[in-house]
Amino acid sequence: MKFCLSFFNKRLLWSNFCWALVTATLFLLLYFGVDYEPNENEEREIEKALAIVNHLNPNEHIVNGRFDPARKYLMVRCDKESEANADCGGWGDRLTSIFTGYWLALLTNRTFILKMTRPCDLTNIYEPNEVNWNIDIGGHEANMSKKIVKRMNTEEYKEQMRRAKGLDDFVTDEQLIILITNRNLVETISDNTNEFFRDQFKYLGFKDTSYTRIKLQYSFGVIFRKLFKLRPFMADKLAEFRRRAKPDNRTRLVCAHVRIGGHMDERNPTKPEDEYFQSPKHIGYFWDFIEQTFLSDNSRWLDRRTNDYKLFLTTDRDYVHEQALMRFGSERVVVNKGDFFNIDLIRQQPNCSSVEKTYLDFHSYQYCD
Numbered sequence: 001m002k003f004c005l006s007f008f009n010k011r012l013l014w015s016n017f018c019w020a021l022v023t024a025t026l027f028l029l030l031y032f033g034v035d036y037e038p039n040e041n042e043e044r045e046i047e048k049a050l051a052i053v054n055h056l057n058p059n060e061h062i063v064n065g066r067f068d069p070a071r072k073y074l075m076v077r078c079d080k081e082s083e084a085n086a087d088c089g090g091w092g093d094r095l096t097s098i099f100t101g102y103w104l105a106l107l108t109n110r111t112f113i114l115k116m117t118r119p120c121d122l123t124n125i126y127e128p129n130e131v132n133w134n135i136d137i138g139g140h141e142a143n144m145s146k147k148i149v150k151r152m153n154t155e156e157y158k159e160q161m162r163r164a165k166g167l168d169d170f171v172t173d174e175q176l177i178i179l180i181t182n183r184n185l186v187e188t189i190s191d192n193t194n195e196f197f198r199d200q201f202k203y204l205g206f207k208d209t210s211y212t213r214i215k216l217q218y219s220f221g222v223i224f225r226k227l228f229k230l231r232p233f234m235a236d237k238l239a240e241f242r243r244r245a246k247p248d249n250r251t252r253l254v255c256a257h258v259r260i261g262g263h264m265d266e267r268n269p270t271k272p273e274d275e276y277f278q279s280p281k282h283i284g285y286f287w288d289f290i291e292q293t294f295l296s297d298n299s300r301w302l303d304r305r306t307n308d309y310k311l312f313l314t315t316d317r318d319y320v321h322e323q324a325l326m327r328f329g330s331e332r333v334v335v336n337k338g339d340f341f342n343i344d345l346i347r348q349q350p351n352c353s354s355v356e357k358t359y360l361d362f363h364s365y366q367y368c369d
Helices: 004-006 010-034 041-057 091-107 139-142 157-160 195-204 209-213 214-227 231-245 281-296 319-330 358-369
Strands: 073-078 110-118 126-128 145-151 176-181 229-230 252-258 310-317
Touching: 073 091, 073 281, 091 110, 091 139, 091 176, 091 195, 091 358, 145 195, 209 310, 229 231, 231 310, 252 281, 281 310, 281 358, 310 319, 310 358
Parallel strands: 073 110, 073 176, 145 176, 252 310
Antiparallel strands: 126 229
16 A cells, blocks of 8 residues: 555556555455554454454354244345345445445344345355355245335445434334445444444443444454355365465465456447546556566565566456566466456346356455465
8 A cells, every 4th residue: 555655646647546456455455354553452452352253143043044033134135126226336335235234233133134146146156154144035025024224325324323313224123124335334333422332232242342443444354254155166266266376385476456447348338337447558657566566676575585476467458468468477467267347237147157257356365465
């Protein structure tokens, strides 16, 4: 991050490209639950908070995935049939909604359900790990009282939750709450000025203010691993990626996420159109940054005994991949096969084969140096 800001302050027009790299780095940070080096007091608070989170298993009474008519439920949903259907956002937005929904289920004593079938069923990629979120309420939903809470792209709602004005959406008699959001409400609900949530955190086992450290950057990795494990065929693909990207202990892995946006394929304008991010003419500056920061003779990043590295690249443009091959060589550049898509922009799929790369790339970032 500091490298990014230092380099791109010289080229202010190009600052958006820096954030493309930061986006890739963020996925790695989220997966491990790391943000920055906390001081000693913060570190103790984080450890206490995560120790409690790691032992929470609110769904232990439904390990077989059966519907319990006596329970209340909170469902994070993204599908094509539901009346609650809305733009769900890309994988990053969906991870935020899952994280928020899981915590709200815990704090309101509801069973957490995840139903994400657009553009394909997420259960093709993941299966429940410690917490069973794949509960089929099927024909029961028509007879359940329910409330749909749709809060997309709104910062005002976070402040309402902080002041407890949004509590009525979740502290309610409806048996089923369907949540659609791309906003992280956890930092708001862990604010100890909110009396209701403060009491609920204590009920869950937090005996002091350590719950104020339950933030996305600290606890996401713990939550993600409690909820998900890759299907075996995806785990095999990830292992194969690691063998290519880190063939030995001395090989360092540089990771770069270069997202241009706009039409996904200029030669085929019928393909989905993404938000436009930056001009292709600036890509050369990006490669300069990679070389100067990580690969130059002055860099301390490489193992000078071997100078061996790989470049893991994710991008939405073939010509970016081609440039990387020309600049760094085919023996250095590592990619996962498949097309890059914002998963919220493509058509419904019978399986997840066309978007497997999105999830595989996400997990591959954990091996970046």
